[in-house]
Amino acid sequence: MQVTETTSEGLKREFQVLLPANELEDRLNTELSNIKGKVQIKGFRPGKVPVAHLRKVYGKSVMADVLQNAVNEANQQIVADKGLRLALEPQIEFPKDEEQTIIERALDAKGDLAFKVKLEVLPSFELADLSDVSIKKLVLKPSDEEVNETLERMAKDSRSFEPREEGAEAQSGDRVTIDFVGRIDGTEFEGGKGEDVDLELGSNTFIPGFEDQLVGAKVGDSRLVKVAFPADYQAEQLAGKDAEFDVTVKVVAAPGETKIDDELAKRFGMDDLEKLKEAVSKAVGSDYEAQSRRKLKKELLDALDGKYAFDLPPSLVHQEFAAVWAQVEQDLKTRGKTFEDEGTTEEASQAEYRKIAERRVRLGLVLAQVGETADIKVSDDEVNQALFARIRQFPGQEKQVYDFYRNNPQALAELRAPLFEEKVVDHVLGQVQVVEEPVSKEALFAEDDEADAVTGGAATDEKPSESNNEAAADKAAG
Numbered sequence: 001m002q003v004t005e006t007t008s009e010g011l012k013r014e015f016q017v018l019l020p021a022n023e024l025e026d027r028l029n030t031e032l033s034n035i036k037g038k039v040q041i042k043g044f045r046p047g048k049v050p051v052a053h054l055r056k057v058y059g060k061s062v063m064a065d066v067l068q069n070a071v072n073e074a075n076q077q078i079v080a081d082k083g084l085r086l087a088l089e090p091q092i093e094f095p096k097d098e099e100q101t102i103i104e105r106a107l108d109a110k111g112d113l114a115f116k117v118k119l120e121v122l123p124s125f126e127l128a129d130l131s132d133v134s135i136k137k138l139v140l141k142p143s144d145e146e147v148n149e150t151l152e153r154m155a156k157d158s159r160s161f162e163p164r165e166e167g168a169e170a171q172s173g174d175r176v177t178i179d180f181v182g183r184i185d186g187t188e189f190e191g192g193k194g195e196d197v198d199l200e201l202g203s204n205t206f207i208p209g210f211e212d213q214l215v216g217a218k219v220g221d222s223r224l225v226k227v228a229f230p231a232d233y234q235a236e237q238l239a240g241k242d243a244e245f246d247v248t249v250k251v252v253a254a255p256g257e258t259k260i261d262d263e264l265a266k267r268f269g270m271d272d273l274e275k276l277k278e279a280v281s282k283a284v285g286s287d288y289e290a291q292s293r294r295k296l297k298k299e300l301l302d303a304l305d306g307k308y309a310f311d312l313p314p315s316l317v318h319q320e321f322a323a324v325w326a327q328v329e330q331d332l333k334t335r336g337k338t339f340e341d342e343g344t345t346e347e348a349s350q351a352e353y354r355k356i357a358e359r360r361v362r363l364g365l366v367l368a369q370v371g372e373t374a375d376i377k378v379s380d381d382e383v384n385q386a387l388f389a390r391i392r393q394f395p396g397q398e399k400q401v402y403d404f405y406r407n408n409p410q411a412l413a414e415l416r417a418p419l420f421e422e423k424v425v426d427h428v429l430g431q432v433q434v435v436e437e438p439v440s441k442e443a444l445f446a447e448d449d450e451a452d453a454v455t456g457g458a459a460t461d462e463k464p465s466e467s468n469n470e471a472a473a474d475k476a477a478g
Contacts, residue, residue, distance in 0.1 A: 001070070003078060011120050011313050013084070017074045019113040027066045028055070035062070067113060078117060087313035090119040120313040122365065127373060128307035134433040135299045138292045140444050142284040150280045151260050158267055161253035169216045170252045172202040176214055177251035180225075184243050191235070192243070196250070210245070217249045236336050291444055297425055300432065301363055312361050321357035328353060371424040378419045386415045 001023065007014035032054045041049050041057065075090050093116040161175045170176050176199055182192025201211045209227045217223055225245040233239040265276035328349065332338065339346045370376075391401045405411050 001074060001077070003074060003081075005082075006116075010311055011087070011123060013082075013119050013121060015074075015078055015117045017113075017115055017117055019070050019074075021112050024063070024066065024070075024113060027070070028063050031062050031066055070113065071115070074117060078119075084119070085122040087120040087122050088315050088319075090117050092116070093118060120315050122313065123310045125308065125310045125366075125369070127366075127370060128304075130303075130307070130428065130431045133303045133307075133431075134435060135296065135303060136437045137296050137434050138439045138444050139436045140288045140292070140439055140441060142281045142288065146284055146441075147277055147280050148260075150284065151264070151277065152258070154268065154280075155258045155260050155264050156255075158264065159258050160256040162256060164252045164254050167218055168252060169218055170201060170214055170249070171254075172215055173200070173255055175200045175251075175253045175255070176217065176249055177253075178214070178247050178249055180245045180247045182243050182245045184238070184241050189238065189243075192245070207243075214247065214249065217252070219249055219252055221249045223247045223249070232335055232337075234334065236334070239336050288441075288444060295444070296429075296434070300425065300428060303432070304366055304428070305359055305363060308362060308366055310362070312358055312365075316361045317354070317357050320360050321354050324353050324357050324360075325350065367421060367424045367428075370428060371420060374424075374427050376420065376423050376427060378416050378423065382419055383412065383416050386419060387412075390415065 002018040002020075004016045004018075005013065006016050036049060036054060039049060039054070041053070044053075071092055078084065078090075079086065095114070164170075164174070178197055178199060179195045180193065180197070182189060184192075199205060199211065199214075201215055204211070207227045207229060210225055213223060213225045213227075223246075225247050226242070227245070228242050229235075229238045229240060231240045260273065262272045265271065265273045268276060268279075270276040270279060332342075339349055342349075387402070387405055390405070391398050394401045405415065
């Protein structure tokens with residue numbers, strides 16, 4: 001096999017590979033000899049089939065394997081001999097005008113096998129000195145007021161409702177049980193029908209204006225409720241449309257008394273109110289710490305991004321941009337928006353998100369090299385813990401989810417990636433100065449001016465929403 005480097009430009013490499021016909025012949029005969037004792041052909045004793053007959057029967061199929069092995073061997077030889085670190089799998093290219101002829105002749109061992117191997121390599125760079133980097137860690141402890149607000153919400157959400165006396169009118173805060181049928185232009189629409197649906201008036205659970213029109217209703221009343229779906233409604237086919245609902249009121253129930261006491265704590269599995277307060281405080285604090293970590297990580301990655309400038313493998317950038325851009329287009333479609341609605345153009349948005357893709361690739365390479373240099377590993381136990389945490393998100397489908405990940409190495413790698421990234425981030429945090437800064441809740445959850453464009457592995461561009469009391473209550477109760 002002859003391998004000749006023909007191109008070396010930046011991170012791109014190209015090699016010409018030639019496997020002469022006589023070498024193909026030798027490889028084919030070797031493979032046929034290897035299977036001679038394994039095949040059974042009518043009229044021949046095991047191991048006594050002439051190689052010439054084997055070639056007639058199995059020649060092309062065996063040669064196909066020979067050619068594939070030759071291509072793989074060429075790739076491995078190039079990487080090993082040149083000491084290359086590949087960005088993506090090599091691309092194999094046969095002469096366009098003669099591709100079929102070359103392959104057919106090679107399959108018959110009547111011609112040389114010639115092809116190109118195109119690849120991109122990872123850039124080489126030195127890890128930066130981070131001793132001059134200082135970043136802020138925003139710190140916020142839950143206040144008594146916030147804990148009490150959460151307890152009040154928990155008490156409100158867990159209170160009982162008792163039917164009002166016959167003929168009583170529904171008031172804001174009451175819970176009504178209703179049947180309804182929705183229509184647009186006189187035609188029923190999917191998802192617009194419900195029976196025995198409980199609705200707390202004033203909760204803003206339904207379309208704006210719907211609940212207000214049921215205040216004053218009595219059991220047995222039928223009302224025509226007229227509303228307009230919001231322009232940004234998630235169901236695109238309904239967004240901005242006027243609708244009418246025929247509503248029948250079946251039950252009107254008044255809320256019971258809201259009490260924050262030991263009985264409330266016991267309903268949430270706690271011994272007493274003091275224990276419930278501790279659990280709520282811990283849950284709220286956990287949300288604050290998670291948000292602080294997100295901001296700390298964003299600032300750290302900003303600092304890292306400013307420390308490095310090197311060429312990026314074009315294919316990696318293109319791949320990352322394609323993934324990011326698909327999310328952008330899907331988001332616009334879901335919200336029923338255009339680039340003009342967002343005050344920009346498609347071209348300007350593409351330029352912006354291409355920079356995000358480049359940043360992701362750059363930081364991904366930096367974090368990978370930091371992890372490799374520091375010999376950071378993710379254990380199988382850690383991956384299993386992440387897998388079981390994932391499985392718990394799909395109650396009733398545990399086995400299917402487990403089998404999916406265990407039979408899909410790529411999916412399992414996607415669980416490992418964020419674990420590795422967080423370990424690397426922790427390692428880098430140990431190399432910089434971290435200064436704690438007490439802040440308000442508003443400051444902690446203030447959105448950044450730009451999307452959190454970080455790496456393409458575990459980190460995302462999403463802007464975390466403000467922690468809410470309901471989430472804290474769920475954690476406290478769990």
